Amino acid sequence: MSLTGKDLRGITVATVLPFDETGAIDWEGYAAVLDHCAKPETTDCVFVNGHAGEATALSEAERDEVIRTTRDHIGKDRLLLAGVVPTGYPEAVKQAEAAREAGADVAVIFPPEALGGGNASTRAPVAFMEKLARELAMSMSVFQFPIASGFGYSTEALAEMAQIPEIVAIKEGSATMLAYDENRRAVKAAAPDVAILPSNFHWFLPQLALGGDGILSGLASLTPGLLAELWQASEAQDLARMRAVNDRLYPVVRAIYGPAPVVDMHTRMKDGLKMMGIIKCATPRLPLLPQSEAIVEGLRAALIQAEVL
Numbered sequence: 001m002s003l004t005g006k007d008l009r010g011i012t013v014a015t016v017l018p019f020d021e022t023g024a025i026d027w028e029g030y031a032a033v034l035d036h037c038a039k040p041e042t043t044d045c046v047f048v049n050g051h052a053g054e055a056t057a058l059s060e061a062e063r064d065e066v067i068r069t070t071r072d073h074i075g076k077d078r079l080l081l082a083g084v085v086p087t088g089y090p091e092a093v094k095q096a097e098a099a100r101e102a103g104a105d106v107a108v109i110f111p112p113e114a115l116g117g118g119n120a121s122t123r124a125p126v127a128f129m130e131k132l133a134r135e136l137a138m139s140m141s142v143f144q145f146p147i148a149s150g151f152g153y154s155t156e157a158l159a160e161m162a163q164i165p166e167i168v169a170i171k172e173g174s175a176t177m178l179a180y181d182e183n184r185r186a187v188k189a190a191a192p193d194v195a196i197l198p199s200n201f202h203w204f205l206p207q208l209a210l211g212g213d214g215i216l217s218g219l220a221s222l223t224p225g226l227l228a229e230l231w232q233a234s235e236a237q238d239l240a241r242m243r244a245v246n247d248r249l250y251p252v253v254r255a256i257y258g259p260a261p262v263v264d265m266h267t268r269m270k271d272g273l274k275m276m277g278i279i280k281c282a283t284p285r286l287p288l289l290p291q292s293e294a295i296v297e298g299l300r301a302a303l304i305q306a307e308v309l
Ligand SMILES: N[C@@H](CC=O)C(=O)O
Pocket: 014, 050, 051, 052, 173, 199, 200, 201, 216, 217, 218, 219, 265
């Protein structure tokens, strides 16, 4: 399938993955999660094996099975993105090829460890993506990490990567609005067809107010309807409606992304799905840990306030 960034506009759900009490993937629960969050009425594209799907805690075989299961569930016509979480170049090729074979349309490339430690703002990430694109010849998305992590690429690097023909999207999660806006402007100037998929934690309204091609978030696993409404209001340039939806979202967003560490956000989303009766167990795989009762109860109150529970 030959894709452009336009095909990726809208809501992309980064799916969470439930496990049972023994730590095995709960496939029945996962099907229920997809029924809840991947309906065409709310959701345009599905992204698996990202942070939300605990990709680094899965075996290669499990990651491939997640892709195959999702493809079977959503059908052949919906766009399926899959995370590639490599230690280095050979691993990136191997994982992306396996993802394509299992049914993914777009490989979302996480930065390997060597691109941290100061390398994120050199030309190294561009050289990495160029070689990968030539070898894979498949649609790819850059996974932009928070700048504060040391893995967030520079604006210049992103604008250069966006000109690689295989790159169709940037999953933009710089986690500051200034970096988001600078990156968005630079990428659109360099490659107007490349989709900017905003994924800046709690900044759902501000990132769309600045501009973007949709929303990519794990939160769409939990509250797909509210995010779809926000996106539709943004497309209609209806600020009053955006604010109204954002006010409903606010308590949920704060309960999910507020308490440190933010990396526990997806476990909290699974806690919410458990409260909704969609999955039976919210326990993540190590090194993540279950959430405290205070956090879980804070989330319950937030979901009730947002009228989604
Ligand atoms: N921004 C994402 C997390 C990062 O991968 C989310 O909101 O789920």
